[in-house]
Amino acid sequence: MSARRSKGIYLKNYPQGLPAADQFEQRETDLAPIGDGEMLLRTVWMSVDPYMRGRMRPDVQSYIPPFSLEEPLSGGAVSEVVESNIAGYQSGDYVVDFAGGWKDYSVSKGEQTQKVDPNLAPLSAYLGVLGMPGLTAWAGLTQILKPIEGDTLFVSGAAGAVGSLVCQLGKLKGCRVIGSAGSKAKCDWLEQEAGVDVALNYKDYANAAELTKALAEAAPNGVNCYFENVGGMHLEAALNCIAPGGRIALCGMIAVYNNKEPEPGPPNLVNLIGRGVLARGFIVSEYMDKAMEFAMEVAPLLGAGKIKFQESVYEGLDKAPEAFIGLFKGDNFGKAVVRVGSDRA
Amino acid sequence: MSARRSKGIYLKNYPQGLPAADQFEQRETDLAPIGDGEMLLRTVWMSVDPYMRGRMRPDVQSYIPPFSLEEPLSGGAVSEVVESNIAGYQSGDYVVDFAGGWKDYSVSKGEQTQKVDPNLAPLSAYLGVLGMPGLTAWAGLTQILKPIEGDTLFVSGAAGAVGSLVCQLGKLKGCRVIGSAGSKAKCDWLEQEAGVDVALNYKDYANAAELTKALAEAAPNGVNCYFENVGGMHLEAALNCIAPGGRIALCGMIAVYNNKEPEPGPPNLVNLIGRGVLARGFIVSEYMDKAMEFAMEVAPLLGAGKIKFQESVYEGLDKAPEAFIGLFKGDNFGKAVVRVGSDRA
Numbered sequence: 108m109s110a111r112r113s114k115g116i117y118l119k120n121y122p123q124g125l126p127a128a129d130q131f132e133q134r135e136t137d138l139a140p141i142g143d144g145e146m147l148l149r150t151v152w153m154s155v156d157p158y159m160r161g162r163m164r165p166d167v168q169s170y171i172p173p174f175s176l177e178e179p180l181s182g183g184a185v186s187e188v189v190e191s192n193i194a195g196y197q198s199g200d201y202v203v204d205f206a207g208g209w210k211d212y213s214v215s216k217g218e219q220t221q222k223v224d225p226n227l228a229p230l231s232a233y234l235g236v237l238g239m240p241g242l243t244a245w246a247g248l249t250q251i252l253k254p255i256e257g258d259t260l261f262v263s264g265a266a267g268a269v270g271s272l273v274c275q276l277g278k279l280k281g282c283r284v285i286g287s288a289g290s291k292a293k294c295d296w297l298e299q300e301a302g303v304d305v306a307l308n309y310k311d312y313a314n315a316a317e318l319t320k321a322l323a324e325a326a327p328n329g330v331n332c333y334f335e336n337v338g339g340m341h342l343e344a345a346l347n348c349i350a351p352g353g354r355i356a357l358c359g360m361i362a363v364y365n366n367k368e369p370e371p372g373p374p375n376l377v378n379l380i381g382r383g384v385l386a387r388g389f390i391v392s393e394y395m396d397k398a399m400e401f402a403m404e405v406a407p408l409l410g411a412g413k414i415k416f417q418e419s420v421y422e423g424l425d426k427a428p429e430a431f432i433g434l435f436k437g438d439n440f441g442k443a444v445v446r447v448g449s450d451r452a
Numbered sequence: 453m454s455a456r457r458s459k460g461i462y463l464k465n466y467p468q469g470l471p472a473a474d475q476f477e478q479r480e481t482d483l484a485p486i487g488d489g490e491m492l493l494r495t496v497w498m499s500v501d502p503y504m505r506g507r508m509r510p511d512v513q514s515y516i517p518p519f520s521l522e523e524p525l526s527g528g529a530v531s532e533v534v535e536s537n538i539a540g541y542q543s544g545d546y547v548v549d550f551a552g553g554w555k556d557y558s559v560s561k562g563e564q565t566q567k568v569d570p571n572l573a574p575l576s577a578y579l580g581v582l583g584m585p586g587l588t589a590w591a592g593l594t595q596i597l598k599p600i601e602g603d604t605l606f607v608s609g610a611a612g613a614v615g616s617l618v619c620q621l622g623k624l625k626g627c628r629v630i631g632s633a634g635s636k637a638k639c640d641w642l643e644q645e646a647g648v649d650v651a652l653n654y655k656d657y658a659n660a661a662e663l664t665k666a667l668a669e670a671a672p673n674g675v676n677c678y679f680e681n682v683g684g685m686h687l688e689a690a691l692n693c694i695a696p697g698g699r700i701a702l703c704g705m706i707a708v709y710n711n712k713e714p715e716p717g718p719p720n721l722v723n724l725i726g727r728g729v730l731a732r733g734f735i736v737s738e739y740m741d742k743a744m745e746f747a748m749e750v751a752p753l754l755g756a757g758k759i760k761f762q763e764s765v766y767e768g769l770d771k772a773p774e775a776f777i778g779l780f781k782g783d784n785f786g787k788a789v790v791r792v793g794s795d796r797a
Contacts, residue, residue, distance in 0.1 A: 161726070338722070357725050372717025377683070379733030380702050381506070386731045388724030 110137040111147075115179025115210035116427050121165055125365045125435055131428035134179070138212055145214050146193050148186035150447040151201070153208040153424075154234040155431040156182065156268075158390075160364045182208030183239055184447070185223065185230045186215075193217045201225050203233045209427055211447055228409065230450060235442030236409060236416045237402065239391050240268035244334075245401045246394035247356035248276050251387045252332040256281030259326045261345055263309075264336030266293035266417070268442035269358060271301055272405075273334045275414050278302045282332070285325045287318075287341060289437040296440070300415050315343035315373070322348045329353070338362045343373035349384055357388040365435055417441025455482040456492075460524025460555035461772050466508055470710045470780055476773035479524070483557055491538050493531035493560050495792040496546070498553040498769075499579040500776040501527065501613075503735075505709045525772075527553030528584055529792070530568065530575045531560075538562045546570050548578045554772055556792055566743075573754065575795060580787030581754060581761045582747065584736050585613035589679075590746045591739035592701035593621050596732045597677040601626030604671045606690055608654075609681030611638035611762070613787035614703060616646055617750075618679045620759050623647045627677070630670045632663075632686060634782040641785070645760050660688035660718070667693045674698070683707045688718035694729055702733040710780055762786025 114135050122130050141147050158171075159182060165173045174180055184207030188200040196202070196217060204220040207213040223233045235241065247269075254260055260277040264270040265286025274297065277284045286297045287307045294306035305325040312318040322330070322344050329350030335342060338360025345355065363370050379386060394401075408414045419439035421430040427445045434443060459480050467475055486492050503516075504527060510518045519525055529552030533545040541547070541562060549565040552558040568578045580586065592614075599605055605622040609615040610631025619642065622629045631642045632652045639651035650670040657663040667675070667689050674695030680687060683705025690700065708715050724731060739746075753759045764784035766775040769792045778784045 342721075357721075359725065360722050363722060369719030371719050372721045374714030374716050376687075376702075376717045377705050377708060379731065380704065381735065382733065383735060383738055384733045386724065386733075388727065388729050388731075390726065390728060393728055 110139070111212065112136070113138040113210060113212040114424060116424065117179055118163065118174055118176055120176070121163055121173075122365075124367050126160070126163065126428075126432055128428050128432060133425060138214070141190060141192055141214055143192050145216055146191035146196050147189040148184075148202065148204070148207050148213045148215050149189050150184050150186045150207045150211050150213065150424075151450055152185040152231045152234055153427065153445045153447050154183035154238070155427065155434060155443050155445065156239070157359055157361050157364060157434050159431065160435070180209035181206055181213075183234055184208040184213075185233050186213065187448075196220075196222075201230065203238065209424075211424055225450070228406070231418060231420070231442075231444045231446075232409070232416070234444055235268050235418065236272055236414065237406065240442060241272055241405055242394060242398055242401045243358060243391040244269045244272035245276065245405060246391065246397060247334055247358050247389060248273050248280075248332075250394060250397070251356040251385075251389065252334065252354045254280055254282050254332045257283070258331035259283045259285065259328060259350070260332040260334065261322065261326065261330045261348070262286045262334045262336070263341040263345075264288070264359070264361065265297055265301075265303065265306065266290075266440060267336060268416075270334065270336055271297070271416060271441060272414065274301050274303050276405075277332075279408070279413065283326070285322065285330075287337075293440060296417065309341070312340075315340035315347075318344040319347040332356075334358060336361060339370065343375060346373055346375045346378045346384075349378060349382055351382045353382060353384045355384060355386040357386055361435065419443045421445045423447070455484070456557065457481070458483040458555060458557040459769060461769065462524055463508065463519055463521055465521070466510055466518075467710075469712050471505070471508065471773075471777055473773050473777060478770060483559070486535060486537055486559055488537050490559050490561055491536035491541050492534040493529075493547065493549070493552050493558045494534050495529050495531045495552045495556050495558065495769075496795055497530040497576045497579055498772065498790045498792050499528035499583070500772065500779060500788050500790065501584070502704055502706050502709060502779050504776065505780070525554035526551055528579055529553040529558075530578050531558065532793075541565075541567075546575065548583060554769075556769055570795070572751070576763060576765070576787075576789045576791075577754070577761070579789050580613050580763065581617055581759065582751065585787060586617055586750055587739060587743055587746045588703060588736040589614045589617035590621065590750060591736065591742060592679055592703050592734060593618050593625075593677075595739060595742070596701040596730075596734065597679065597699045599625055599627050599677045602628070603676035604628045604630065604673060604695070605677040605679065606667065606671065606675045606693070607631045607679045607681070608686040608690075609633070609704070609706065610642055610648065610651065611635075611785060612681060613761075615679065615681055616642070616761060616786060617759065619646050619648050621750075622677075624753070624758065628671070630667065630675075632682070638785060641762065654682075654686070657685075660685035660692075663689040664692040677701075679703060681706060684715065685718075688720060691718055691720045691723045691729075694723060694727055696727045698727060698729045700729060700731040702731055706780065764788045766790045768792070 266288035297306040339362035611633035642651040684707035
């Protein structure tokens with residue numbers, strides 16, 4: 108029997124600045140037969156996420172190692188088990204793991220793998236609102252910001268996979284919610300579908316001073332909680348408007364990920380002192396032990412239609428680079444996912 | 453009977469950049485007789501502190517109102533009660549309050565006033581190690597940084613009133629302590645008297661990259677706790693060396709207080725995210741309810757000689773502007789205090 112072939116997306120070289128499509132290429136390789144304690148997975152959905160840009164910097168020490176140029180890229184994926192030598196997993200099961208992304212087949216040892224039920228939610232939701240972005244949103248809000256009823260919550264990247272859930276959970280907790288996003292369509296969705304009180308299209312504001320003015324008008328009592336996905340002028344405006352005793356959850360700074368030269372931070376960090384502000388950076392892996400608590404809070408809200416989410420769906424593995432690059436160009440609306448294979452084999 | 457005369461230091465205009473001595477002037481005014489619920493205080497010692505620079509910006513909203521040009525400056529002071537219409541206070545008592553600074557006599561309503569015992573410690577210590585700077589140091593360390601034994605603690609402004617106590621309390625809690633200061637004499641005192649493991653003379657380092665290298669060598673396992681008094685390249689270096697799960701107590705940014713134009717923040721704030729760092733700004737008034745807890749921990753250590761402190765003493769009210777300006781030029785060693793009157797009337 109001839110070896111099974113597998114397609115994967117490789118990085119040809121490490122990008123400087125915004126990655127370009129021609130820095131990625133698809134290669135096909137033989138897939139070795141699985142061994143003991145392994146299973147073969149067929150990818151159905153794969154995720155593209157901003158944090159992956161950090162793994163494309165070979166010289167930067169981070170919380171996960173850089174991508175190799177010798178192996179296909181990897182990341183979160185929902186897959187179907189094709190063949191299993193691991194007890195508890197059998198052909199036809201669906202799983203989420205972090206090895207199956209950017210390729211059509213993968214071999215898993217069942218580490219960091221979660222079984223998921225295709226009947227409870229659309230499979231792609233396990234990469235978004237019920238997956239890492241969802242846990243990220245929930246953890247930043249409930250474990251760091253801890254809003255109380257009546258607080259004003261500002262969310263940057265509010266129409267994204269993480270931000271849109273932060274906004275909606277904030278509303279459910281009784282906050283006044285202000286979200287920023289990069290298009291009128293996104294702002295309309297935030298106000299009309301997600302229930303956000305004020306959506307700011309940041310492209311209407313030329314600099315931090317202008318954004319500050321708009322934010323101050325939308326938050327007349329100041330910003331008690333800021334969920335940071337963007338950095339740059341968003342952080343500066345938030346620090347100008349932060350209320351005494353304010354909290355900031357630092358989740359991402361997508362505005363600076365592609366900078367070739369480091370960009371200076373905001374000039375108003377001193378506001379953190381005078382206003383007694385807590386700022387806490389975090390990555391989702393810190394809160395993996397809260398995944399059940401998250402799922403038990405968010406899944407019923409989703410089932411009851413109290414939380415809405417958007418997806419930008421890219422069809423086919425070869426579209427993965429475009430989906431990824433789109434993250435930094437504001438092309439995507441909600442969670443960006445790539446359909447690699449059909450739901451049912 | 454003719455009215456009692458009082459001397460006070462006034463600000464003639466609001467400084468741009470580093471304040472100059474000729475922006476201050478001494479004026480003499482009549483002191484009105486005290487009314488019901490008031491007492492007359494004779495200032496013995498007055499404090500100069502970096503936060504006062506913030507009160508010299510009339511356009512900046514802060515946690516305390518800006519100084520008026522129409523009244524003498526004010527601040528922390530140790531005073532003797534001369535005459536009292538307040539129950540519980542009588543002539544000859546000594547008190548610490550925030551109205552008596554920058555003048556030789558003041559009228560107090562007994563708000564934010566604490567009685568102090570001149571027999572338990574030198575009176576000036578109530579403005580330093582046993583006063584606001586002491587509580588600031590203790591609160592930042594115990595309420596925010598919460599070091600555990602074996603942690604590496606980095607303290608900027610380490611030879612100052614706040615920093616020197618942070619360093620010594622950190623050593624007593626089992627930390628490896630690295631302090632930065634601006635002269636060889638200060639570094640020698642830190643290593644030889646205060647017990648700091650490594651003192652860095654920041655003037656030996658031209659930029660954040662050089663300071664980072666020195667800090668990384670002194671902290672081979674990374675910085676778990678950073679007590680920030682300085683800002684600028686100190687914050688950038690600390691963020692380069694911060695360990696995963698690190699904590700930062702943001703107490704002051706003296707390096708930027710006199711900037712005419714806002715100075716950009718460090719370009720590496722994104723490290724807060726990847727390393728899961730907590731940064732908490734604070735002002736001492738937030739922790740006034742812990743003043744007794746602080747005093748009960750620190751006073752015995754002081755009495756037992758386990759904590760050392762330095763003072764820069766300026767003789768006479770007319771030296772107050774020089775003492776204040778010296779804060780920003782690194783002229784002072786330890787707590788800067790001004791002797792306004794004799795200890796005993």
